[in-house]
Amino acid sequence: MRNASNQQLVSSIAEGDAGALRVLYERHAGWLIARLTRRCADQAIVDEVVQDTFLAVWRGARRYRGEGEVAAWIWGIGIRRLLDRFRRRRVPEWRSGDAGSEPSAEELVLLGIEHGDLAGALDRLSPELRSVISATVLDGLTTSEAAALLGIPSGTVKSRLVRARRELREALT
Amino acid sequence: MTWHIDDRMLALYLDGRMSDVPAFSLETHVLACADCRRKVADGVDSQREEQIWQRLLDSLGQSELRPGERFLSGLGVPAHVARLLALTPSVGLSWVLSVAAALAFAVFASHGLGGPMPFLVLAPLIPVLGVVVSYQRRLDPLYEIGIASPVGGFRLMLMRATAVLMASIVVAAVASLGIPEIRFSAVWLLPALFLTVLTLILSTVMQTASAAVVASAIWVGGVITAEVVASEPYIVFGATAQLVFAVLAVLLMAGLIGRRDSFEVI
Amino acid sequence: MQDTTIEFSSVDKRYGQVRALDSVDLEVGRGITGLLGPNGAGKTTLIRIAATVLAPGGGRVSLLGRDPAEGGGRIEIRRRLGYMPQEPGFYRNFTAFEFVDYVAILKETADRRERSEEVRRVLGVVELTDMAHKKIKALSGGMRRRLALAQALIGRPELLLLDEPTAGLDPEQRLRFRETISQLANDPIVLLSTHQTEDVMALCDRVVVLSAGAVRFDGAPKALAETASGRVWIGADQDSRAALSWRMGDGRFRHIGEPPSGAAPAEPTIDDAYLLMVGGTPDVQQVTP
Numbered sequence: 001m002r003n004a005s006n007q008q009l010v011s012s013i014a015e016g017d018a019g020a021l022r023v024l025y026e027r028h029a030g031w032l033i034a035r036l037t038r039r040c041a042d043q044a045i046v047d048e049v050v051q052d053t054f055l056a057v058w059r060g061a062r063r064y065r066g067e068g069e070v071a072a073w074i075w076g077i078g079i080r081r082l083l084d085r086f087r088r089r090r091v092p093e094w095r096s097g098d099a100g101s102e103p104s105a106e107e108l109v110l111l112g113i114e115h116g117d118l119a120g121a122l123d124r125l126s127p128e129l130r131s132v133i134s135a136t137v138l139d140g141l142t143t144s145e146a147a148a149l150l151g152i153p154s155g156t157v158k159s160r161l162v163r164a165r166r167e168l169r170e171a172l173t
Numbered sequence: 174m175t176w177h178i179d180d181r182m183l184a185l186y187l188d189g190r191m192s193d194v195p196a197f198s199l200e201t202h203v204l205a206c207a208d209c210r211r212k213v214a215d216g217v218d219s220q221r222e223e224q225i226w227q228r229l230l231d232s233l234g235q236s237e238l239r240p241g242e243r244f245l246s247g248l249g250v251p252a253h254v255a256r257l258l259a260l261t262p263s264v265g266l267s268w269v270l271s272v273a274a275a276l277a278f279a280v281f282a283s284h285g286l287g288g289p290m291p292f293l294v295l296a297p298l299i300p301v302l303g304v305v306v307s308y309q310r311r312l313d314p315l316y317e318i319g320i321a322s323p324v325g326g327f328r329l330m331l332m333r334a335t336a337v338l339m340a341s342i343v344v345a346a347v348a349s350l351g352i353p354e355i356r357f358s359a360v361w362l363l364p365a366l367f368l369t370v371l372t373l374i375l376s377t378v379m380q381t382a383s384a385a386v387v388a389s390a391i392w393v394g395g396v397i398t399a400e401v402v403a404s405e406p407y408i409v410f411g412a413t414a415q416l417v418f419a420v421l422a423v424l425l426m427a428g429l430i431g432r433r434d435s436f437e438v439i
Numbered sequence: 440m441q442d443t444t445i446e447f448s449s450v451d452k453r454y455g456q457v458r459a460l461d462s463v464d465l466e467v468g469r470g471i472t473g474l475l476g477p478n479g480a481g482k483t484t485l486i487r488i489a490a491t492v493l494a495p496g497g498g499r500v501s502l503l504g505r506d507p508a509e510g511g512g513r514i515e516i517r518r519r520l521g522y523m524p525q526e527p528g529f530y531r532n533f534t535a536f537e538f539v540d541y542v543a544i545l546k547e548t549a550d551r552r553e554r555s556e557e558v559r560r561v562l563g564v565v566e567l568t569d570m571a572h573k574k575i576k577a578l579s580g581g582m583r584r585r586l587a588l589a590q591a592l593i594g595r596p597e598l599l600l601l602d603e604p605t606a607g608l609d610p611e612q613r614l615r616f617r618e619t620i621s622q623l624a625n626d627p628i629v630l631l632s633t634h635q636t637e638d639v640m641a642l643c644d645r646v647v648v649l650s651a652g653a654v655r656f657d658g659a660p661k662a663l664a665e666t667a668s669g670r671v672w673i674g675a676d677q678d679s680r681a682a683l684s685w686r687m688g689d690g691r692f693r694h695i696g697e698p699p700s701g702a703a704p705a706e707p708t709i710d711d712a713y714l715l716m717v718g719g720t721p722d723v724q725q726v727t728p
Contacts, residue, residue: 016534016572018233022226029222030214031203034187038196047221051229058233071204123194130193138197231555233572253549257541314528315541318590321490321522322545323514329545437513438494439487 303337521591674702
């Protein structure tokens with residue numbers, strides 16, 4: 001079981017194997033906690049969301065059809081659980097945009113190796129444009145989900161996406 | 174994979190000091206790289222991870238609440254009782270649907286025949302049927318283990334019978350709204366109660382299914398005889414009859430309690 | 440009457456014309472007692488009466504110091520007992536966890552968290568933790584048997600009644616089962632019925648031999664073997680004068696009863712004694728010395 005692929009683990013979980021869930025948890029809980037923490041400062045909420053996420057994995061394992069990485073599937077569940085919390089209660093704000101300082105030159109170089117000019121172009125977008133890209137492209141939310149998250153109308157999300165794409169295209173050509 | 178996360182990047186990220194764009198890259202990368210996932214996991218507090226897992230284990234065992242359970246809990250039934258009942262064969266959606274269908278038919282028949290009699294005869298028989306479905310002693314695989322437990326046969330039977338009776342009353346009440354003459358006068362209610370207790374007490378001396386047949390026969394036979402013989406129609410549902418049903422129900426209930434031992438041992 | 444025993448005084452039970460139990464006197468205390476007998480001997484009837492699931496026809500029963508014929512006493516006994524029937528039924532669509540959870544509710548464990556922990560504990564004792572969330576219909580026969588044992592262990596009962604718990608298990612499964620029973624923490628009164636002398640030899644402090652509804656022997660397994668002392672022989676051929684004789688693994692014949700000519704005396708085993716007592720039922724498993 002320790003060497004099973006993520007796909008195989010999910011199949012076992014679909015058959016009720018709690019041991020497989022444990023292995024999956026050990027592999028994925030860590031990064032999920034970290035990634036959710038970047039979006040929500042409240043530790044208790046993140047803990048509950050992680051718990052809910054793996055409970056949903058347990059119950060919904062049958063519905064995973066093998067499309068895409070298991071990690072991406074887990075993230076899709078997790079981010080939506082977090083979104084539910086934000087919708088339901090008044091919680092500290094969604095941490096969007098600048099969590100910290102400007103990227104260092106070294107970081108930009110490193111990213112340049114992976115993403116080329118895109119990284120620089122992204123960085124030059126305004127925070128509000130970057131946050132819609134983050135919500136839709138990175139976190140995989142739909143336009144209406146992103147709208148709910150950022151507290152802006154759907155139409156605004158769409159128009160910002162259009163602007164962002166245009167700016168990126170211009171920056172890259 | 175052209176690059177992986179190094180310790181410095183990891184520290185920045187976990188401390189929340191990494192800016193957006195590098196973080197995008199890192200997060201996208203993590204989705205596809207098991208080694209870097211492990212790296213990130215090492216940086217997260219393992220005690221915290223373990224605590225979350227323990228809480229998860231607890232909720233795993235509960236499995237999903239069955240629909241009946243949620244409904245019953247909503248009505249204020251204690252969680253463990255709701256669980257016991259929700260796992261009973263009859264208190265389920267398919268039973269409710271078939272009962273609703275039967276009663277709907279009775280409602281139409283009543284309109285067709287110009288009187289509520291079909292409905293009034295059928296409604297009190299619904300809980301009788303429910304009792305048979307929910308408490309077939311010999312057919313319940315957990316029968317022996319059940320009676321060897323402190324909740325035992327009698328208490329469990331009472332819980333199930335009450336649940337069945339309540340469910341039947343609700344469905345019948347809703348169906349009765351379709352018949353103007355009897356809309357809010359629950360004249361079928363006391364007969365239903367009487368027949369349920371009668372079936373239960375008969376089941377102490379014969380098979381549950383036979384008890385149901387006998388009780389149903391007594392009821393239908395009684396109603397028909399009354400209609401043919403008596404001077405006024407619907408006498409079985411009149412005020413005097415209601416009183417008789419109430420008294421009989423109480424007496425039979427006392428009798429049932431007196432016969433409780435028959436539910437407690439094979 | 441102590442409160443740590445099962446006591447039967449002249450207990451009778453009839454089913455129509457058939458006498459399932461015939462004036463049974465019995466006193467069982469702490470430790471593991473085996474109820475040994477052929478099929479139809481009345482073992483299940485006896486166990487069911489001890490589990491309060493069946494009422495005796497005649498005689499008196501006392502369980503843990505209480506009288507099961509009396510309502511209050513019966514509930515109190517049931518709070519402290521665990522019962523594994525011979526053919527336990529399951530709701531096949533349940534998971535193993537849900538099944539044990541259901542029984543835990545029947546045993547009045549209302550609090551969800553407490554129940555959860557107890558269910559996990561008993562599933563751990565029978566080594567079904569990994570299967571906890573599989574549906575029962577997906578479990579093998581041996582696993583279901585362990586599951587049936589698990590539900591009996593809920594609440595750490597003082598009185599544990601197991602009806603033919605090892606029937607149909609292969610030798611390895613029987614071994615694991617015996618290990619589980621012998622390692623129970625709270626030292627309950629265990630009464631288990633079996634028709635395998637091997638279970639008795641390996642597990643029981645005490646054995647009661649039941650045949651045709653009557654108790655033929657009640658004492659230590661060693662003492663049971665000794666009742667056949669002087670009646671067991673090994674010879675080269677079969678002999679019709681012996682009460683029973685059979686072929687052993689090495690080609691010679693073992694006889695019980697009158698010594699055939701030329702046969703040498705042999706050390707009696709529980710098997711020999713049992714066969715002598717109940718008249719040679721083919722159900723008993725042979726053990727070659």
